[in-house]
Amino acid sequence: MFDSIVVGGGPAGSSAAYHLARQDCSVLILEKATFPRDKPCTGALSPLVAQWFDFDFAPIIAQRVRRVRYTWKLGDPVTSELQTQEPIWLVKRDAFDQFLISHASAKGAVFQDGTPVIKVEFAEGCWQVHTPQAVFEGRYLIAADGAEGPLSQWLGLKMPKVRPAAVFAIPAERSPHDPTLNFEFGLLKNGCLWSFPYDSERLMGAVTFLGSGEPDYPAAFKSYAAGFDLNGSAGQLSPHLVKLWDGNRSLHTRQAVIVGEAAAIVDPLSAEGIRHGMYSGVEAAKAIHAALQGQDEALAAYTTTMHQWGDNMQWAQRIAGVFFRFPGIGYRVGIKRPTMTKRMGQLLAGEIEYSDVASRVIKRLSTGLLPGRK
Numbered sequence: 001m002f003d004s005i006v007v008g009g010g011p012a013g014s015s016a017a018y019h020l021a022r023q024d025c026s027v028l029i030l031e032k033a034t035f036p037r038d039k040p041c042t043g044a045l046s047p048l049v050a051q052w053f054d055f056d057f058a059p060i061i062a063q064r065v066r067r068v069r070y071t072w073k074l075g076d077p078v079t080s081e082l083q084t085q086e087p088i089w090l091v092k093r094d095a096f097d098q099f100l101i102s103h104a105s106a107k108g109a110v111f112q113d114g115t116p117v118i119k120v121e122f123a124e125g126c127w128q129v130h131t132p133q134a135v136f137e138g139r140y141l142i143a144a145d146g147a148e149g150p151l152s153q154w155l156g157l158k159m160p161k162v163r164p165a166a167v168f169a170i171p172a173e174r175s176p177h178d179p180t181l182n183f184e185f186g187l188l189k190n191g192c193l194w195s196f197p198y199d200s201e202r203l204m205g206a207v208t209f210l211g212s213g214e215p216d217y218p219a220a221f222k223s224y225a226a227g228f229d230l231n232g233s234a235g236q237l238s239p240h241l242v243k244l245w246d247g248n249r250s251l252h253t254r255q256a257v258i259v260g261e262a263a264a265i266v267d268p269l270s271a272e273g274i275r276h277g278m279y280s281g282v283e284a285a286k287a288i289h290a291a292l293q294g295q296d297e298a299l300a301a302y303t304t305t306m307h308q309w310g311d312n313m314q315w316a317q318r319i320a321g322v323f324f325r326f327p328g329i330g331y332r333v334g335i336k337r338p339t340m341t342k343r344m345g346q347l348l349a350g351e352i353e354y355s356d357v358a359s360r361v362i363k364r365l366s367t368g369l370l371p372g373r374k
Helices: 011-021 047-052 093-106 217-226 273-294 300-322 327-335 338-349 352-367
Strands: 002-007 026-032 063-064 065-072 075-081 088-090 110-112 119-123 126-130 135-143 163-171 181-186 191-197 201-208 235-240 256-257
Touching: 002 011, 002 126, 002 273, 002 352, 011 065, 011 093, 011 135, 011 273, 026 135, 047 119, 047 273, 065 327, 065 338, 075 338, 093 110, 110 119, 110 235, 119 217, 135 273, 163 217, 191 217, 201 256, 217 235, 235 352, 256 273, 273 300, 300 352, 338 352
Parallel strands: 002 026, 002 135, 026 110, 065 181, 135 256
Antiparallel strands: 063 088, 065 075, 119 126, 126 135, 163 201, 163 235, 181 191, 191 201
């Protein structure tokens, strides 16, 4: 029997496994895909994640970026140097996820990919995790199976509805002198697009934050690619689903916790999920280690900790609610202000929180909606 079984080998699950294994807990990671595997993700990551680990991330960083560019319908650009302590990292998810798994394995975690979980049940004081190959037993269970995984439902934990999102990979040569994070706010109703440079391709992402229905992502990406003088027909579209945070919920049940995108630990304004998912994995490991030491309220404390994170995300949700209802005004009175672009860079880097700026931002956006007010 394992001390803990982690279902899902993404950044949240592998972060939890790493921290449990380094404290001499026996850990099994079950992953349905075969690693390394493609993952629809554009790969922006705050360097602050390094503080949670005792190894060097440098070998896996594809780009370091200090410049950000915003556009409205491909025009009216705003370019800003990120005034942050460290540049934003770009990572390719196939390599990054394998990198984290390798470090967890080096600490003693057992990784078994190509192993889908088909059923879980609690019996005789432990979790029995059924796969086509075998049934595994663990004292504690970590659900890290992503936005589309079934474990939250199986565990009886209510989660937000998924939203459609997409990644578009298009061959492109990167200028070594101009690594820039690009964000576009006028081409996609109720959402935005972004574009990040890699050595041989440009990865574009898109998500809608409001409304319902299926967005026309292919048309949006084609128009966006043209803005970079790229042929959109040469790109590869990868639709996927995302769970954006929409309020605090219980993230634990009997001897089990849920982490990462499975738990909707995703920024409701930027759709950033890697850093937040890793944080939830680190905190889940702390809780399960404490529970293994006999602390009865440890898993409840994990939910409380993530609710504190969620208290900050409620400000992000409020900003999104104002901005994406009137994005043209939001772009004019918000993003085009130098102080706003500075703050957005700091938010992307994780150096400040939404609660630090939200009241001022919402007041500014709301004022812009009033006739005659600028």
